[in-house]
Amino acid sequence: MYKKGVRLVLTFFVLMSFWLVLSQNLQPTSLLIGALFSFLVALLSFDFLIKPDEGIRGRAIRTIWLLFIYVFVLLYEMFLAGFDVVYRVITMDINPEVVMIKTDIKSDLGIVLLANSITLTPGTITIDIEGDHLYVHWLYARTTHFGHAAELIKGRFEYWLRRIFT
Amino acid sequence: MIAYLFIFLGLVFIFFGTLGIIRFPDIYTRLQTSSKCDAAGAVALLVGLMVREGLDSLSLRILIILMFLLLTNPVASHAIARSAAIRGIKPWRKKKKC
Incomplete structure (x- = not known):
């Protein structure tokens, strides 16, 4: 059973890597916007991406x-x-x-x-x-x-x- | 060379898929050709493009498109088939010799 914070951080990293692949841009402004919106979307949707009862067995x-x-x-x-x-x-x-x-x-x-x-x-x-x-x-x-x-x-x-x- | 082989294969698949939509008798069999051949053709085309581009950021994006295609194509054809079944369209069957 994963804690809430762990699920939030995992979702954030998935979204952020998706943003990096799609935007192809390492400017600070772009990174900042990406991080901000990844965090907002992760806050709304981490419950759907990783269910609380999944990943118990750690494999x-x-x-x-x-x-x-x-x-x-x-x-x-x-x-x-x-x-x-x-x-x-x-x-x-x-x-x-x-x-x-x-x-x-x-x-x-x-x-x-x-x-x-x-x-x-x-x-x-x-x-x-x-x-x-x-x-x-x-x-x-x-x-x-x-x-x-x-x-x-x-x-x-x-x-x-x-x-x-x- | 391999890239163009893949692209050609994809075009052949899509051509025969479209031909099948015209030739087959009812909605389910037409759905078979449209879902199968178009999925295989599109995947072959995208793999061909990836091979042609090499290991690049562009081919990474093509890979993401490919994943979405693999996830959404069967769902769409499943939805069409299910709605046809709910409306009560009987599947076409080969006439048995009697």
Whole structure:
């Protein structure tokens, strides 16, 4: 559990580095304005960026590292998805179905990331979420079986996300 | 060279994504091509620009744009698909031989 001041300072540093990257300017005036507004925004919004009950276990660095790897896994899958969809566009060989799959991930952020990843990968879009059930529209449905479809769609994303959010 | 390869790949993805929007039968399948191919194409374009620019402050800014794109693109297509499902639009299905 982080104290209020620690969360405030962390939010301030995130906002300030964002300002430095975007403004590309080391003049004192620019730095002063950036610090002032970063502090004001941090004061208003530190409660949303870092929740009070997050980061208890003190392994933020591991989480960030795993997320970094996850982005590369995601990019690789995205390019495969792009080629797959291009092939489908050329041949018009489609067989759309809506399937329902179930996930084991409990945390809200994890489910959101899983749904977004499913939307970015080969021919699948998450339509709706109810609890831990996801309704997925599949461009080329190889199967409509509950468990098998889930295995094909979630694949390795759930493996990585379970490592990140447990 | 690698940079131009990436940029060309992005253009190809975006071209076929747009072609798919014209060819496919209903809203969900059109959404598939528009979300997927445009995301992959835009990412390829931005990565190409980053490689061309080298390790620079500009490519850092491009990286931030890329992150925002990866976060917002699926959310937008998800919102469109969900609103279509709530309005009760049935997905197009292949005609079965009987």
